[in-house]
Amino acid sequence: MLSAVLAWVLALCAVTAGVLVFRFDSMARATFALLASLLCVAGEVLLLGLQYLGVVIVLMMTIEMAVMAVFMIMFMMNPAGLMPMAMLHNTRAAAALCAALFALLATGVLTADWPRATGRPPADPTFELGMSLMGPQILTMMTLGTALFATIVATVVLATRRGRYDRWGDDLRAARPDDPARGGVGR
Amino acid sequence: MTLSLLMLLAAALFCTGLFGVLTQQSVVMLMMGLELMIGAVILAAAAAWRHLAPANADGQVVVILAVTAMALEMAVGFAVVTALFRTGEKDLTDQAAELRG
Known part of the structure; x- marks a missing residue:
């Protein structure tokens, strides 16, 4: 029960933070929104029972976004919000394309006849991965x-x-x- | 969460990332969209492992593959951005059009 609630919260946070990445007008803030989104993905992976891979993703994303923040500040288009400018181009066509793609993917996900799970998760998935x-x-x-x-x-x-x-x-x-x-x- | 819900979540993250890749002008922001898309692939692979073939480790191998692709994409991406900026002070996608066919 608790894990189900947690999975929903993480899912909502992942999508919200993902959308915020492209809504913020500061590239430094966008970096941390992306970090939040990817950490939520790592949380979902942990909840699915992949402890090792989940922790690897958490560690990797944290370091990666720290490096990315440095590059963000180097190449920032709008430093400290002093030069407000549009960072986007071709927004309308891209939004239409992405909405169409999401509709296509969602139709596939919802109508697919998913096979039933074969077998049970091993006691130690990390050991299985290594082998x-x-x-x-x-x-x-x-x-x-x-x-x-x-x-x-x-x-x-x-x-x-x-x-x-x-x-x-x-x-x-x-x-x-x-x-x-x-x-x-x-x- | 069921497999369908997790796949829907992955699809939403993938499409959000794709929107970023298509709309962002800054090359670095474009790479953030790519990261989000690969994050969606990681989630979909983990969900497929858990709900379709948990006894087999192949789903986990796909996660490893995606995580490595993410690291490589970022390393090479930043090297390309640095090289572009060095040759002509370019940091926008529209400026980097020498290879346009």
């Missing part, structure tokens, strides 16, 4: 690992202002580096 990731789902795990590594490389490449290809040319064979100012050890 699955290290067993039949090892390919998923390896793909995720490769994707994470590729992300590290991609972010470093994108964030580097001047790399060795800028200095030594595309084939890295320039006689001397193309630096904006001379300096260093006798160059």
Whole structure:
């Protein structure tokens, strides 16, 4: 009973906070609204019996939104509400499209003949997840690992202002580096 | 909550996120919409695990997949925003149109 009430409260909070993300005119406030919405999602995941994944989502979202708040402040369009401006474009068409998509999804959800649950939840879902990731789902795990590594490389490449290809040319064979100012050890 | 209600909740979050992605001018705000959409995927996967196949861990693997996608999206997204801003002081989606076909 209590968990059912809690699930409803979390569901309402998740949607309300999600809508508020795009209603606030301050990007810092929007970040915290998004954090609230995602924490409500994590709460629903916890209520569904996935303790480990729920806690992972809580921790990840909190750190992620803290990082995001820094970027928000860096790229804020309306700092401290001093420059009121519209952050939206093409609102009407987007609202119509999203309403139509929601109607489509809701029709699918409500009319689908959902299969009945097979089996019962294991005593320790986290153990099952670990065994699955290290067993039949090892390919998923390896793909995720490769994707994470590729992300590290991609972010470093994108964030580097001047790399060795800028200095030594595309084939890295320039006689001397193309630096904006001379300096260093006798160059 | 029943499976249908949880799926409706996920659909609502997904559509809210999509609205943000389509309407926001700031690239960073656009990414917040994407985060909301992936949050909806996480919720739908967890609900499907609990209500359709709890004995099988595949639903949990989808949650792991979505959580990882969220982290990657944010890391690469911020790197792209930083690179865009560095090349031409661009932080709006309409300004970043070099690749428009």
